Structures are given as structure tokens and as C-alpha cells.
Amino acid sequence: MDLRESPDTLKxxxxxxAFVAARLPADIRAKVLGFLRxxxxxxxxxQRILYEQGWGAPGWPREHGGTGWDARQRTIFDEECFIxxxxxxxxxxxxxxxxxxxxxxxxxxxxxxxxxxxxMEDWWCQGYSEPGAGSDLASLTTRAERxxxxxxxxxxxxxxxxxxxxxxxxxxxxxxxxxKPQEGISFLLIDMTTPGVRxxxxxxxxxxxxxxxxxxDDVSVPVSNLVGEENRGWTIAKFLLxxxxxxxxxxxxxxxxxxxxxxxxxxxxxxxxxxxxDTRFRDRIVKVxxxxxxxxxxxxxxxxxxxxxxxxxxxxxxxxxxxxxxQQEIAELLMECAGPYALPYLPQALDAHFAGETAGGASLNGxxxxxxxxxxxxxxGGTNEVQKNLIARAVLGx
Amino acid sequence: xxxxxxxxxxxxxxTVTRWAEAEPSSQGMFSEERWTRLAELGLLGLNVSEEYGGxxxxxxxxxxxxxxxxxxxxxxxxMPTAVVxxxxxxxxxxxxxxxxxxxxxxxxxxxxxxxxxxPGGRFDLADIGxxxxxxxxxxxxxxxxxxxxxxxSAQLLVVSARTSxxxxxxxxxxxxxxxxxxxxxxxxxxxxxxxxxxxxxxxADVYVPAAAVLGDIGSGYLPLEWALDKGIAALCAEAVGAxxxxxxxxxEHLRTRKQFGQPIGKFQAxxxxxxxxxxxxxxxxxxxxxxxxxxxxxxxxxxRKALSAAKAMIGRSxxxxxxxxxxxxxxxxxxxxxxxxxxxxxxxxxxxTWGNTEHHVELYxxxx
Numbered sequence: 179m180d181l182r183e184s185p186d187t188l189k190x191x192x193x194x195x196a197f198v199a200a201r202l203p204a205d206i207r208a209k210v211l212g213f214l215r216x217x218x219x220x221x222x223x224x225q226r227i228l229y230e231q232g233w234g235a236p237g238w239p240r241e242h243g244g245t246g247w248d249a250r251q252r253t254i255f256d257e258e259c260f261i262x263x264x265x266x267x268x269x270x271x272x273x274x275x276x277x278x279x280x281x282x283x284x285x286x287x288x289x290x291x292x293x294x295x296x297x298m299e300d301w302w303c304q305g306y307s308e309p310g311a312g313s314d315l316a317s318l319t320t321r322a323e324r325x326x327x328x329x330x331x332x333x334x335x336x337x338x339x340x341x342x343x344x345x346x347x348x349x350x351x352x353x354x355x356x357x358k359p360q361e362g363i364s365f366l367l368i369d370m371t372t373p374g375v376r377x378x379x380x381x382x383x384x385x386x387x388x389x390x391x392x393x394x395d396d397v398s399v400p401v402s403n404l405v406g407e408e409n410r411g412w413t414i415a416k417f418l419l420x421x422x423x424x425x426x427x428x429x430x431x432x433x434x435x436x437x438x439x440x441x442x443x444x445x446x447x448x449x450x451x452x453x454x455x456d457t458r459f460r461d462r463i464v465k466v467x468x469x470x471x472x473x474x475x476x477x478x479x480x481x482x483x484x485x486x487x488x489x490x491x492x493x494x495x496x497x498x499x500x501x502x503x504x505q506q507e508i509a510e511l512l513m514e515c516a517g518p519y520a521l522p523y524l525p526q527a528l529d530a531h532f533a534g535e536t537a538g539g540a541s542l543n544g545x546x547x548x549x550x551x552x553x554x555x556x557x558x559g560g561t562n563e564v565q566k567n568l569i570a571r572a573v574l575g576x
Numbered sequence: 577x578x579x580x581x582x583x584x585x586x587x588x589x590x591t592v593t594r595w596a597e598a599e600p601s602s603q604g605m606f607s608e609e610r611w612t613r614l615a616e617l618g619l620l621g622l623n624v625s626e627e628y629g630g631x632x633x634x635x636x637x638x639x640x641x642x643x644x645x646x647x648x649x650x651x652x653x654x655m656p657t658a659v660v661x662x663x664x665x666x667x668x669x670x671x672x673x674x675x676x677x678x679x680x681x682x683x684x685x686x687x688x689x690x691x692x693x694x695p696g697g698r699f700d701l702a703d704i705g706x707x708x709x710x711x712x713x714x715x716x717x718x719x720x721x722x723x724x725x726x727x728x729s730a731q732l733l734v735v736s737a738r739t740s741x742x743x744x745x746x747x748x749x750x751x752x753x754x755x756x757x758x759x760x761x762x763x764x765x766x767x768x769x770x771x772x773x774x775x776x777x778x779x780a781d782v783y784v785p786a787a788a789v790l791g792d793i794g795s796g797y798l799p800l801e802w803a804l805d806k807g808i809a810a811l812c813a814e815a816v817g818a819x820x821x822x823x824x825x826x827x828e829h830l831r832t833r834k835q836f837g838q839p840i841g842k843f844q845a846x847x848x849x850x851x852x853x854x855x856x857x858x859x860x861x862x863x864x865x866x867x868x869x870x871x872x873x874x875x876x877x878x879x880r881k882a883l884s885a886a887k888a889m890i891g892r893s894x895x896x897x898x899x900x901x902x903x904x905x906x907x908x909x910x911x912x913x914x915x916x917x918x919x920x921x922x923x924x925x926x927x928x929t930w931g932n933t934e935h936h937v938e939l940y941x942x943x944x
Contacts, residue, residue: 179585179636180578181869187577250577440944460941468885468940475862482579496855563848570847573854574827576839 187250194255198262201227205530207263211438213544215386215528216265218301218343224265225298234296235272242280242288243296249424249481260430261437268340269425270302271295275348277421278365278414282406291346291367305335305349305368305392306415313564315350316359316412320394322351322366324401324408329353329366331374331397337558341377341390345370349394350415353408365411367403374398383550385525419560423494424484426559427477428501432470435508435548439463442515442541453515466507473500492572495565502555502562509549516542523547579865581640589640592619596648604651604771606729614654615684623662623806628678630662635806635868639813643864646817649918651772653687653726659810661688661734664803668751668791677732677753689730689756691721691777692800699931701736701800702746706779708737715739715789717752717760717782725929727775728765730756735779739794751796753788754779770921798876805883808930809867812890815926816864819857819894822901822919826850829905846904853897860893881943884936891933894923 206220228234236252238244247255260266276295279287294300311318320333331351341347347368354362368375374397379387406414443454443463453459480493513520519538523546527536536543556562570576581589595617602610614620622638624630631637638659645654662681665674680686697703706719717737727733733754741748754761760782763775791799827850830841840846863886870882898920902909905916927933 179581181636181865183577454944457941460944461937464937464941464944465888467944468889468937469859471866471882471885472859472862472889475866476858478577479579479862479865482577486580492854493858496858499855500859566848566851567844569851569854570841573823573850574830574841574847576831576841576847 187254190251191254191258194258195262197231198258198264201231202262202264206265209530210265211263212541213548214530221265221268222298225267228267229296235276237273238276238280242292249484250478253424253429253477253481256430257433260434268301270304271298271300273421273425274304274418275302278348278405278418281417282414286402287405300346301340301344303338303341303344303347305338305347307337308334309336313561315415316363318350318352318363320349320351322353322364322399324353327401329399329401329404331366331368331394331399333394335392335394338390338392340388341392342379342387347392350411360412362409363411364408365405365414366399367405368397368399372397372399383553384547386547386551423490424477424481424497426494426501427473427497428505428555429474429477432473432501432504432508435505435512436467436470439508439512439515442512446515446517462511466504466511469500469504473504476500492569495568498559499562499565505552505555509552513545513549516545520546585636585640588637589644592641592644593647596644596650599648599650601649602651604767604773606653606726606773610652611684614652615682620658620684621682623659624678624682625666628674629682630678635809635871638810639864639868642810642813643817646814647821649818649915649922651770651922653689653729655807655810656690656726657681657687660690660803660807663806664734664790664799667802668799673753673790686732687726687730688732688734689724689727691724691727691733691735693722695720695722697722699935700744701804702749702797703744704736704738704749705743706735706737708739708750708752710739713786715752715784715786717754717779717784719779721777721779724775724777726773727756727763727777728773732756733777734790736796736800746797748794749796750793751790751800752784753790754782754784758782768925770918770925772925804930805871805879808883808887809871811926811929812860812864812867812886815890815894815923816857816861818919818922819860819897822897822916823853823857825916826853826901826904849900849904853900856893856896860890863889877943881940884940887931888933888936888940891927891936894926898923
């Protein structure tokens with residue numbers, strides 16, 4: 179056991195931080211740190227900058243244009259990006275369909291799609307959940323019926339993040355209705371410009387609309403867009419769940435929020451003094467900072483497991499639960515920093531071009547949006563309750 | 577960074593775990609035979625350099641040993657003597673003190689207790705009203721010391737006393753090594769919640785030669801703080817061991833105890849409680865490792881923040897896991913028959929040793 183950070187790791191962190199500081203466009207940084215809305219073009223611009231540096235795909239092997247970094251380097255890079263205020267790299271291409279294609283795709287699929295993920299020429303979204311299939315994903319009913327060399331797809335996907343900006347969607351579809359539900363599912367790539375694909379935004383608590391319903395009516399999909407074998411899509415879905423499980427910890431986001439919390443608590447006042455000097459509030463900051471430190475060490479332990487080639491099971495569920503709880507707690511504290519100015523909320527002021535006035539100023543206005551939006555993290559990616567079921571099963575073996 | 581034990585570390589873990597679990601319980605009382613065996617195993621020399629006959633090990637080895645002790649509910653003056661006092665003597669002790677005392681710790685013939693807290697001072701190491709007045713080549717000490725763990729079985733006391741400054745100044749605290757049986761030293765020994773022993777000590781005109789000063793006059797606070805951080809790191813590891821064992825006892829109970837025709841572990845309410853306990857343990861484990869990694873950090877603020885963070889988390893996790901283990905055992909958890917209660921009580925005590933969660937949250941906040 180060696181609990182010291184190696185000199186190489188420290189050097190890597192410094193390099194990553196220096197790069198992000200030098201190359202992250204100031205306007206994007208201001209939006210991210212100010213909790214303003216980040217636009218499609220901002221995500222793409224940052225991804226292109228990373229791509230030009232050769233860092234477009236931190237999690238991919240070199241042969242596919244990735245960095246070949248190990249898990250520890252990836253989390254460090256991710257942390258530095260988050261702390262500096264970079265927009266997150268969209269996971270749908272890089273961490274989801276990309277690794278799936280690398281593992282299960284045909285040569286033709288790989289050469290067609292992988293380069294366009296790196297440059298973000300394609301914006302991918304994920305077609306998993308359905309109105310009747312949430313935590314119980316295997317009960318999905320979107321049908322894909324084979325007719326000669328196409329599948330005809332009918333059904334509805336929901337909670338599809340950024341479908342409004344996407345031109346491709348990867349879907350789990352039902353290709354067989356008999357037998358075990360898990361054994362009749364296939365993994366299909368669908369061009370969203372195909373006739374019959376319709377995206378309908380879902381308005382969320384913050385009055386934004388980054389999640390959508392996706393309706394599929396007689397959508398014709400070439401058979402060459404099937405990934406892996408027909409009816410083996412569940413295997414791919416499980417592969418994806420087991421892939422880069424440490425991402426789920428959200429350590430970068432935790433740290434960014436914590437930095438922000440301390441900043442805001444220094445600038446807001448109570449009884450004429452900075453809020454951070456108020457013992458009652460300070461204790462709450464300390465508690466959550468301690469949580470972040472513990473979370474960070476838990477993450478390093480899981481990475482070390484992964485690197486030793488050991489299976490990661492309930493550990494990832496713990497990372498998911500803690501990461502989401504910490505983010506939510508900090509978001510709540512951040513909003514409390516605003517005192518009564520937590521009340522007024524102008525959604526349109528989240529737009530960087532907004533020229534009007536907000537009651538408490540633009541930076542406080544964004545706190546509510548963040549608080550409301552982050553309620554999702556304990557729900558998506560397997561609700562925290564489902565994660566607890568998994569932990570209990572691992573611990574109890576019942 | 578690498579969290580896998582080396583071959584030697586794995587061997588140490590296996591040996592100490594097996595040995596500690598086979599040892600009969602001493603019911604919290606000091607056992608001379610067991611202390612001798614600790615010396616024979618070399619464990620008393622973990623934090624003593626090779627120069628004085630010790631092993632000069634890293635904090636990881638102490639973590640391994642304390643975790644095994646935690647699992648076995650091993651209550652001994654090990655932590656105060658072999659971790660805190662040994663570290664304190666190594667950094668603050670004079671050449672004579674080191675060469676006289678450290679080999680005796682290793683050999684098992686010397687135990688020390690830390691008389692560093694005072695009534696009314698809670699966990700504050702600077703809140704010292706005990707005075708030490710110099711007269712030529714000696715000092716006279718006057719005052720009271722609170723909750724001196726294992727004071728009953730120690731031959732030497734490390735006493736903090738004020739040689740200058742005001743009641744709560746860190747400057748002006750001087751450390752003394754005092755014979756526990758010296759004239760004027762009176763111990764009242766009380767049992768603790770978990771059946772160990774702690775002494776209330778009064779010092780009335782206690783004569784001490786100047787050679788008994790440990791470290792520099794008026795500068796005892798910082799070395800003491802660091803040595804107690806070593807103790808905190810050790811306690812964190814002990815707590816993790818105790819929590820692990822408590823979890824094993826609890827899950828075994830949930831698998832075998834049947835109600836409504838099935839093992840009670842089938843009920844989701846209890847499953848989620850188990851998951852919460854597991855999360856608490858893993859957080860505590862992370863913090864025990866962080867404590868070991870940071871306890872010798874050259875920058876005081878970084879070290880202090882890490883150790884307070886660890887202790888605060890350990891306190892929270894330990895209380896939660898202990899309380900829930902009792903809860904999940906139902907009525908049986910309330911009885912003195914099961915060891916569950918013993919582990920619960922030990923975890924309760926660990927929270928209150930060298931600063932509880934509230935205290936360490938405050939210390940962390942001061943450095944925020």
C-alpha cells in the first residue's frame with residue numbers, strides 16, 4: 179500500500195490544469211461558473227479544442243483516437259476541467275455509444291461513427307427509458323420489426339437528454355416478444371432526421387427543457403445499424419453499466435460546487451459579516467467538505483480496484499449515491515446563501531445574452547436553477563433506492 | 577497511489593488479526609500477560625525507530641494493527657503508549673529521554689498515559705489551568721487533569737502544564753514526564769462506557785526535576801497536537817475494524833433471524849438500512865486511509881484539516897453504524913449477552929476520544 183500521489187500524477191495534474199486555464203474560452207467559462215445556460219455550440223467548441231490537443235476522448239484507447247490515459251489520469255483531468263469551469267464532455271457519444279461500438283460494432287460502424295464522436299459532428303442521445311420502463315428497463319416495449327434489410331421501429335422513448343440537439347439516437351428496442359424480456363432486446367442506431375422521429379421537449383422544474391420525449395412512428399432503420407447480434411442488446415446495456423463506473427461519482431461536479439459554495443458564502447453577508455464566518459453556516463460547509471474529501475478517497479480506492487483488474491460492484495453504487503447526495507446538499511446550501519434572494523427566479527436570465535434585470539443579480543438567480551436541476555442526480559442512472567437494493571444484495575447475499 | 581497491501585503488510589494483517597481474535601477478552605481491564613505478548617510480537621515498537629529497537633514502520637502498519645484490534649475489541653493502553661507517547665518522545669524528547677524511554681516502550685516495561693485534558697476544557701489542548709512554577713532546577717506542578725485514559729496502568733504521565741500565557745493560549749504550554757506514583761499525584765480511577773479505565777488526576781505541589789521537561793519550555797502544544805493526530809489516525813483505523821465486525825454480526829443476524837416466515841434481511845426497509853451502514857463504513861474506511869496518508873504531512877494546516885476531517889467522519893459513521901446494528905438486532909441488541917453492544921459502546925467511546933465530531937468540525941472550520 180502506498181498512499182502517496184506519485185510525482186507523475188502530480189505533474190499530470192499540473193499539465194491538465196495549465197492546459198484548461200490557457201485554452202478554455204472565457205465566455206464559456208463564465209457561463210458554466212455563473213450557472214448560466216451552456217449552448218450546443220459551446221459544448222462543441224470546447225470538444226473541438228480538446229480534440230485538437232489529442233484529448234478529445236480521455237476514456238478511449240489510442241487506436242480509436244483516445245488518450246490512452248489510465249483511470250486515475252482520467253479523473254484528474256475531469257476534476258481539473260470541472261474546477262476550471264469547462265462544460266462537461268457529453269457522455270452519450272464518448273462514454274456510451276463510443277465504447278459500445280468499440281466493443282461490439284462492425285468495422286464499418288466504427289469507421290463511420292467514431293471519428294464523428296471525437297469531433298462532435300454527431301450529437302448522440304440515449305433512447306433507453308420509456309413511459310412504462312424506468313427502473314425496470316427490461317420491460318421496454320418499443321418494437322423493431324425486421325422487413326428485408328430494414329427495421330420498422332414504433333414506440334416512445336422518454337427522459338432523453340439533449341434530444342433537441344441530437345442527430346443520432348442509440349436505442350434499446352424489442353425485437354422479440356416471446357421468452358425472457360431481457361432476451362428480446364436489440365441495440366439500434368437511429369438517424370434522427372429519418373421520417374417518423376419526433377422530439378417533444380419536457381419542461382422541467384427549472385423551466386428548462388433539456389429532456390425530451392422521442393416518438394418513433396414507422397421509422398425505417400437500415401439493418402446495418404444494428405449493433406451486435408439481434409436480441410443481444412441487453413448484454414450491451416449491461417456492458418455499458420459496467421463501463422467507466424467511476425464517472426458516476428461526479429467528483430468534478432462535487433468539487434466545482436464546493437468551490438462555488440465557499441465563494442458565495444464569502445461574498446454574501448449575515449449580521450454584517452461574511453456568511454462563511456457564521457458558525458452555524460460554517461459547520462454545514464465543513465460537513466459537506468468533509469464528505470467531498472471522503473468521497474474523493476473512496477473514488478481513488480475504486481479506481482485502484484479497477485486498475486488491479488478486480489470487479490467493481492456495490493462500490494460503484496456507493497459512489498453514485500454519495501456523489502448525488504453531496505451535489506444535492508451543496509446545491510441546497512448554495513441556494514440558502516442567497517437568503518431571501520433565493521425566492522425571485524427568472525429562467526430567461528439563465529441565457530448569457532439576457533440584458534434585463536434580476537432581483538438579486540445574475541449569480542444568485544442561477545442558484546435556484548442549479549438546486550432544482552440537481553434533484554435529478556439521485557433519480558437518473560439507476561435511482562439511489564435501486565442502488566441501495568444492489569448494495570444490500572452484495573452485502574447480504576440474499 | 578496503490579491501496580493493495582504489500583506481501584509483508586498482508587502478513588502483518590493476517591498475523592495480528594488471527595492473534596487478536598484468539599486472545600481472550602480482558603473485559604476492559606489491563607492485562608500484563610497480553611502486554612508482554614504485544615511486546616513479543618514487536619507491535620509496541622511500530623512507532624519507534626530502529627535506533628531504539630523498534631520497527632520504525634509507516635502509518636499504514638499502525639492502521640493495519642489498529643484495524644485488527646478494532647475487530648477484536650482489543651482495549652489496551654496500546655494507542656496512548658505505543659502510538660501517541662512513542663511518537664511524542666521521538667520528536668520532542670531529549671537524547672537522554674529517547675534512549676532511556678523508547679527501548680522500554682518496545683520491551684513492554686513502560687506504559688505512558690496522556691494527562692492533557694482538564695475539567696471544563698473539553699477537548700481543547702490549550703485550555704490549561706495546571707501551573708508549573710520553576711524553582712532553580714525543578715518545577716512544582718499544581719492542578720487537575722481530566723479523563724486520563726489508562727492512567728491506572730501507566731507508570732509515567734505526560735502532563736501538560738502552563739509555564740506562561742493565559743488559560744487558552746497555545747503558547748506557554750509545557751509538557752512534563754511525571755511518575756504516576758510521585759508524591760502529590762492522586763488518581764481517581766473510573767470505568768468508561770466500554771469498560772476501560774480513565775483517571776481523574778489531581779496534582780498537589782508535585783515536585784519535578786527540570787530534566788523531566790519534555791521538549792521546549794512553553795512550546796509543548798504543537799508536538800502534542802501532532803502526536804495526538806497520530807492517535808487519531810490510529811483510532812480511525814480501530815473504528816473501521818470495529819464497524820467491519822459489527823456489520824458481519826448484523827448481516828449474519830439478518831440472514832438467519834426469521835419473522836413472518838422469512839429471513840428478516842428480505843425486507844427492503846432493513847436492506848436499505850444495511851446499505852446505509854455499508855456506505856457509512858466505506859466513507860469511514862476512506863477517511864482512515866486519508867488519515868494515515870496525511871498524518872506525517874509536513875504542512876501543519878494540511879495535516880490538521882485531514883485529521884479533523886477523518887475524525888469527524890469516523891465519529892458520525894461509527895455512531896450511525898453502532899446505533900443501527902443495535903436496532904437491527906432488535907431486543908437482543910439491547911442485551912449485554914451479545915457482543916454487538918460491546919462494539920456499539922466502543923464506537924461510542926471512540927467518537928468521544930481526542931475530540932468528538934463537533935470538536936473536529938469546529939477545528940476544521942477554523943482552518944477553512
